[in-house]
Amino acid sequence: MRRRHGKFPWFAYLVVILGGVAMVMPFLDMVMSSFKGAGEYGVIPYKLLPESFNLDNYREAFSQLELPRLFRNSVIVTVSVTVSVLITSALAGYALAKLRFRGRAVIFRFILATMMLPPFLLLIPTFLIMLNWPLAGGNDFLGRGGDGGLTTSLLALILPFTVSGFGIFLMRQFMISLPDEMxxxxxxxxANQWQIWRLIVLPQTKPVAITLGLITFIGTWNEYIWTLLISSSDPSLQTLPVGIQLLQSFLDPDRTMPIVMAGLVISTLPVLVVFLVxxxxxVRGVVLSGLK
Amino acid sequence: MTAAVSPAGALAAPARRLGRLQREGRAAYLFLAPALLFFCVFLILPFLFAIVLAFSDWGGFDLGTLKWAGTANFGDVLSFDGTFVKPILVNTLLFAFGSVFLATFGSVLVAYCIDRLAFQGFWRVLYFLPVVATVVAIGNVWKMMYQPAGLINGVLNKLGVNSIGFLSDASYALPSVTVVQAWASIGGAVLILTAGLKAIPEMYYEAAEVDGASTWHMFWSITLPLLRPALLFVLITQFIGGLQSFALIIVMTGDGGPVNATNVAAFEMYQRAFKYGAWGTASAMAMVLFVIILAITLLQLWVARRRGEETS
Incomplete structure (x- = not known):
């Protein structure tokens, strides 16, 4: 262990354990509440533990939420976005790291600048662009006349996230360290450039690809605002977070909250497993992005 | 003019190189094509559209009906009789400052302590859990814990304190969501700060120990100054995030209530646009918030650079 100056770091243990309890308690409460039956939730005095661990709320979640459909949408959107971000980042990252061409510095600076544009600024115009997308949802080739344009298709949840400036940056930083001699x-x-990229560069990017894939996977799985917006006119496009959130607006909160919690446990588990593995x-990706 | 080179060779080499460079250039733009196409459609186009919308009056649907409105939208948005400047922009700043302050203070403390313990990987993953969870899970769990019959009031009652309407009382609502935002962002900051701590050479501490410095003294005059780059990164990214995030507020309060007590600028923009179809006003709000974010970021960078020059 490094840096053990002084005696037993009891103060450090105290801080970290107290903070750790604050980090875990909400999740514990979420799991425990997901087992609470009718008349058990929303009662004073508060009790953490449920009377029994029955699975009624989980059954309810499945029947009321159409979980299979939400799950399917979440998987389709997340996998498409992740695969697309990986491929486009690896392609652009290679060009910026290893190829010499006019405009390279300008394009690299432009990619860095794209990360400065906050998503909320693009929310309204991107929505309007999807609405008026040419030749989609009954639109003519100027994007007029149709009924919803692209907003009635899962593509609306995928297309705006298919390329990531951060992803390109991460790939470029990694690829620049690959030896030129090879x-x-x-x-x-x-070999031509395509073959070099496909056969030599791509296999070596595995570690950074896992990092980028994971960050993209978790971010997309948890995405909320854009999906809420797009699916507001077409509920068949809901993903897990949106579907679960909208469940509670319909029914009595004291009865629905435990069912919502059950749904949240189910929807959090896949990400948690992927993350823990x-x-x-x-961790490396977050650290890399912090030390650029 | 030291080496004699045959004219043919001298011409052929650059020509070959030029040919290769041109081929490489073509290849490079093919590799970049998907990304550049994407940025044109989903970044440059919407960005320009956002600027145009902020200066125009438009009811939606047909672009032919778009009318130039000059700075009228900004006048509406920034007028002091409205709700945008006060309380909404004030809320936004309080929410962002508050959560960044809490998260930074907490993460420096936690990262510093974790660095002195066993099982560091375990602790870091523990603090990182909220970053992995969806905002819907975080928001609802905390909403549940804040209820009169929830965990936190349960603990308060046990301690003999009366229940607090964390989300229903207008004076508690904003601090309550601010705490959740800070709670959710500590994990990411801890990771970056731990990396920063590991980069500080051990010998500085050893030397200080030989000189008889206290732990507190070492933290103040070695750890903190050398941690500054990582700390600055955490501050800037979290501040930018805090100024624009409203997913948590939608989930926890539904409408930014009670009566605008938790309403923030990006959320107001969202509601104006998608609930009321006031595209121009909403875009002007977005532009105002964007300029604020940009100004604060540049200010933070400028302050950091100036301080860096003074000390070095």
Missing amino acids: LEAAKIDG FQKYY
């Missing part, structure tokens, strides 16, 4: 050797052997890579 690429030169392939070139002398007659790959947490080493996630």
Whole structure:
């Protein structure tokens, strides 16, 4: 262990454990409440533990929420966005890291600048662009006349997230450290740029690809605002977070909250498992982005 | 002019190189094509559209009916009789400042303490859990804990304190959501700060120990100054995030209530646009918030750079 100056760091243990309890308590309350039956939730005095661990709320969540449909939408959107971000970032990152061409510095600076544009600023115009997308949802080729344009399709949840400036930046930073000699050797052997990228560069980007894939996966799985907006006119496009959130506006809150909690446990589990398995890579990604 | 080169060779080499560079350039733009196309459609176009909308009067649907309105939208938005400047912009700043202050203070303390313990990986993952959860989970769980019959009031009652209407009482609502925002963002900050702590050379501490410095003294005059780059990054990113985030507020309060007590600028923009179809006003609000974010970011960077020059 490093840096053990002084005696037993009891103060450090105290701080970290107290803080740790504050971090875990909400999740514990979420899981416990998901087992609470009628008449058990919303009662004073508060009790953390449920009377029994029955699965009624989970059954309710499945029947009221159409969980399979929400799950399907979440998976389709998350997988499409993640795959697309990985491919486009690896392509653009390679060009910016290893190819010499006019305008490289300008384009790289532009990519950095894209990360400065806050998403809320683009919310309204992007929605209007999706609404008036040419040749979609009954629109003509100027984007007029139709009924909802792209906003009636899952594509609306995928397209605006298919490329990530951060992803390109991360890939470029990683690829720049790949040895040039290797690429030169392939070139002398007659490989073209596509082959070099596909056969030599891509296999070596695995660690950073896992990092980027994980960050994108978790971010997309949890995305809320845009999906809420797009699915407000077409509930069949809801993903897990939106579907679960909208459940409670219909019914009596004291009865629905435990069912909502059950739904949240189900929807959080996949991300939690993915995160715990790959947490080493996630941590590295956050750290990399912090030290640019 | 030291080496004699045959004219043919001297011409052929650059020509070959030029040819190769042109081929590489073509390849590069093909590799970049998907990204550049995307940025044109989903970044540049909407950005320009956002600017145009902020200066125009438009009912939606047909772009032919879009009318130039000059700065009228900004006049409406920034007029002091309205609700946008006060309480909404004030709320936004309080929410962002408050959550960044709490999260930064908390994460420096926690990161510093974790660095001295065993099982550091475990602790970091623990603090990182909220970052992995969806805002819908975080918002609802805290909403539940803030209820009169919830966990927090349960603990308060046990301690003999009366229940507090954390989300229903207008004077408690904004601090209550601010705490949740801070709680959710501590984990990411802890990760970055831990990396920053690890980068501080051990010998500084050893030297200070030999000189008989106290732990507190070492923290103040070694850890904190050397942690500054990581700290600055955390401050800026979290502040930018805090100024524009409203997902938590939608989930926890539904409408920014009670009576605008938790309403923030980005949420007001969202409601104006998608609930009332006031595209021009909403876009002007977005533009105002964008300029504020930009100004604060540049200010923070400028202050940091000036201080850096003075000390070095």
